[in-house]
Amino acid sequence: MATGAARVMAMICVSDRERARGFYRDVLGPVLGIGAPGIDHFGDQFPCGDGFIRLTALPDFTPGPHPVLGWQVDDVGAAVAGLVAKGARMLIYPGFGQDEAGIWNSPDGGARIAWFNDSEGNLLSLTEQR
Structure with a gap:
């Protein structure tokens, strides 16, 4: 039983933690409203909307072909x-x-979507709902 409002934490695996931190902070952060990360011995945790994005380094990580994280935006262009x-x-x-x-x-004209990779090859997306 939940004691309060739960917040989502997206867990993203990366092979190079410093490179990924820079990408999420410097490329995605200013455009998608991702805040400065909290950094601990195990990963980097970025505030994003009502939740968090947690980057965890796995040296032998290989990204998959499907999206792992997406943002709903007002204007995808x-x-x-x-x-x-x-x-x-x-x-x-x-x-x-x-x-x-x-x-x-x-x-059906209900959505506009764009896809891109992060610095580690994870597939990310942007969606504008109409």
Whole structure:
């Protein structure tokens, strides 16, 4: 039984903790509102919205092909532009029908989505719900 409002903590595995910390702090932080990390012996914990992103280093970590974390944003085009200006690269999947910025429009017009990798190869996403 919960004693208060639970907050989400996304657990992200990384192979290079310092490189990942820099990416989440310097690239994602200013654009997506990720705060300065708390750092301990086991990982880095960034406040984000009502929850946290926890980076944990695993030296032999290999990222998977599916998204591990995403953000719902008000304007995906502005978020993409902000991330690209900080050095992130949006992914374009051949035959998927994304625009030149890497944004995919759902067939029903209800969502616009863009995908990118973090510094460790984890797949991340941005979604604008309409």
